[in-house]
Amino acid sequence: MDMRSEARQMKLQAPVLAATTVEQRNAALLAIAQALEAHKGEIFAANQEDMEAADRNLVSPAVKKRLKFNEDKLRDAVAGIHQLISLPDPLGRELLHRELDKDLELYKVSVPIGVIGVIFEARPDALVQISSLCLKSGNCAILKGGKETRNTNRILFQVIHDAAVEKGLPEKCLVQAELHNEIDELLSCDKDVDLLIPRGSNAFVAYIMNNTKIPVMGHADGICHIYVDKDADFAKAFPILIDAKIQYTAACNAVETILVHRDIAGAFLPELKKKMEEVGVRLRGTGEVMEILGDDSRENLMADSEFGTEYLDLIASVKLVEDVKEAVEHINTFGSHHTDSILTENPETAGYFMQMVDSAGVYQNCSTRFADGFRYGFGAEVGISTGKLHARGPVGLDGLVTYKYKLFGKGQIVGDYASGKSSFHFVDL
Numbered sequence: 001m002d003m004r005s006e007a008r009q010m011k012l013q014a015p016v017l018a019a020t021t022v023e024q025r026n027a028a029l030l031a032i033a034q035a036l037e038a039h040k041g042e043i044f045a046a047n048q049e050d051m052e053a054a055d056r057n058l059v060s061p062a063v064k065k066r067l068k069f070n071e072d073k074l075r076d077a078v079a080g081i082h083q084l085i086s087l088p089d090p091l092g093r094e095l096l097h098r099e100l101d102k103d104l105e106l107y108k109v110s111v112p113i114g115v116i117g118v119i120f121e122a123r124p125d126a127l128v129q130i131s132s133l134c135l136k137s138g139n140c141a142i143l144k145g146g147k148e149t150r151n152t153n154r155i156l157f158q159v160i161h162d163a164a165v166e167k168g169l170p171e172k173c174l175v176q177a178e179l180h181n182e183i184d185e186l187l188s189c190d191k192d193v194d195l196l197i198p199r200g201s202n203a204f205v206a207y208i209m210n211n212t213k214i215p216v217m218g219h220a221d222g223i224c225h226i227y228v229d230k231d232a233d234f235a236k237a238f239p240i241l242i243d244a245k246i247q248y249t250a251a252c253n254a255v256e257t258i259l260v261h262r263d264i265a266g267a268f269l270p271e272l273k274k275k276m277e278e279v280g281v282r283l284r285g286t287g288e289v290m291e292i293l294g295d296d297s298r299e300n301l302m303a304d305s306e307f308g309t310e311y312l313d314l315i316a317s318v319k320l321v322e323d324v325k326e327a328v329e330h331i332n333t334f335g336s337h338h339t340d341s342i343l344t345e346n347p348e349t350a351g352y353f354m355q356m357v358d359s360a361g362v363y364q365n366c367s368t369r370f371a372d373g374f375r376y377g378f379g380a381e382v383g384i385s386t387g388k389l390h391a392r393g394p395v396g397l398d399g400l401v402t403y404k405y406k407l408f409g410k411g412q413i414v415g416d417y418a419s420g421k422s423s424f425h426f427v428d429l
Contacts, residue, residue: 003142003185006175007115007192010140013170014114018138020169022089025136028167032132033081035163039155040074046151047124054148062250062312069124069152076374077128084136084379090397091138099427101417103410110401112138114194117186118382119208121199122146127153129373129380131160131174136379137400140170142186142193144177154178187212197395199383217385217395221310221336222252224368227327227353228268229344230261236365237268237343238275244341244367246279250312252384253339253371257307257317259327265292265320276316285318307334324349328356335359337386339371360386360393 036043047069054064096108116139120126127145134141145153157176165171177186186193190213198208198218209216226244228237244255260268269292273283283293284300307317307330321327324342331340339361342353354362361371371394373381378396385391391399416422 001175001177001179001182003177003182004189004192006172007142007186007189010115010142010172010175011192013172014112014140016170017135017140017173018091018112018114020138022091024168025089025138026085028135028164028169029081029085029132031163031167032135032160033078035159036074036078036081036128036156039159040071043069043074043124043152043155043159046155047149049151050149057148059148063122063148065248065250066121066123067148067152073125077125080129080374080380081132083374083377084132084397087136087379087397090136090401095403097429099429100407100424101412101422104412105408105429107406107408108403109406111404113400113402115140115142115192116195116197116382116400117142117144117189117193117214118197119144119183119186119199120146120197120383122148124149124152124156126199127156128160130382131157133373133380133382133397133400135164135169135173137397139400140173140175142175142177144183144186147180150178184211187214190214197383217387217391217399218383221308222254222338222384223256223308223310223334223336224253224338224371225257225259225327225331225335225340226255226368227259227321227324227331227340227342228261228264229324229327229342229346229349230263231346231349232261232264232268232343233345233365234268234271238272240341240343240365240367241272242275242279242281244369245276245281245316246314247367247369249314251369252310253368254312255316255341255368256310257319257334259319259321259330261327262320262322265289269293269318272318279314281314281316283316283318286320288320289318310336324353325356328353332356332358338384339363339368341366341368360384 054067091110093110098106100106116134118130161174164173193214196214196216198205202221205218273293276283284302286302290301337359340357340359341363342350343365344350350364373394373396376394381394381396383395385395
């Protein structure tokens with residue numbers, strides 16, 4: 001496939017998709033949901049091929065967990081589509097209506113970004129989420145999934161694309177890239193692709209940013225923290241920590257580092273170790289942590305420089321801190337600005353943490369795993385952005401639209417305003 005040619009054709013069809021009604025786009029989404037259910041046998045068979053190939057290629061357990069696409073993941077994906085259908089149209093919203101002068105009216109309205117290239121990890125459900133979000137928001141999308149999910153992605157794309165086109169959406173509303181060299185071709189399409197969203201390792205995202213002129217939105221690492229304050233409720237803390245670590249260990253919003261107030265360490269850490277061992281989690285930590293835990297293994301002893309580690313595995317880093325201020329300083333130094341949580345019953349301490357931690361999501365007394373577009377009621381997400389421009393946190397429909405200004409006049413010219421013959425009066429209508 002000639003990626004440059006595909007991107008050019010997409011750019012030309014993008015206004016056609018942007019002009020569709022929300023009823024047309026919702027009808028396409030409903031058809032997609034029904035088609036996924038109708039073709040699930042073929043989808044699961046293709047996924048089994050990918051799983052067997054992963055076993056042969058000794059793919060890591062974390063990647064295999066993401067790779068698996070079964071009844072549960074299909075059910076969640078379809079539920080996400082139905083939630084998207086229920087959401088209001090993100091396009092054509094009037095963000096401003098201002099009279100600049102008599103019979104000179106300015107509107108600011110929401111519109112799609114246009115053509116979005118999304119390069120994502122080995123997660124078939126990500127393809128469903130991304131394509132449905134892009135269609136609901138009126139964006140054309142070039143989709144490139146991980147090579148480990150080649151067979152699953154191929155059938156998923158075909159089912160989704162065909163259902164959308166049958167409901168009248170443009171042929172080039174979605175394009176799938178399968179070859180690795182097509183990524184480099186995509187990076188050169190800065191005249192036709194409006195935004196890139198890469199999902200992957202820190203090195204991969206850095207490569208994308210350094211090799212394209214196209215704006216890039218996304219995140220690399222997910223080094224999420226939970227700080228257990230001296231005023232934490234232990235009965236709440238242990239279930240939250242366990243959920244944040246094991247509910248989906250391979251997710252970017254799983255907790256990687258647990259910070260514990262030094263005043264409670266003696267009572268809290270031994271119980272934490274016991275409960276984590278019961279669910280298969282190994283704790284690593286600084287010398288003082290290991291001493292309290294009675295662990296003298298070199299493997300679990302950590303240096304300060306290791307606290308930037310994203311495990312995506314049944315391992316967690318542990319460190320003691322003097323107070324919430326030191327916890328915040330550690331998070332802002334070693335974190336990835338993704339999602340961080342404080343466990344405390346003290347509202348002032350929580351308020352300081354949530355104000356001072358520089359992350360896209362800051363929580364009190366709940367699991368970091370809530371950082372998700374579906375759980376926020378966005379229908380799904382194309383990814384999580386740790387940047388601060390345009391979109392931040394889980395990127396749903398609102399993060400996939402921009403705006404344009406429309407000015408309606410009746411013969412006015414700027415010269416009259418420059419000379420003083422006419423003057424602006426600026427009234428918001």
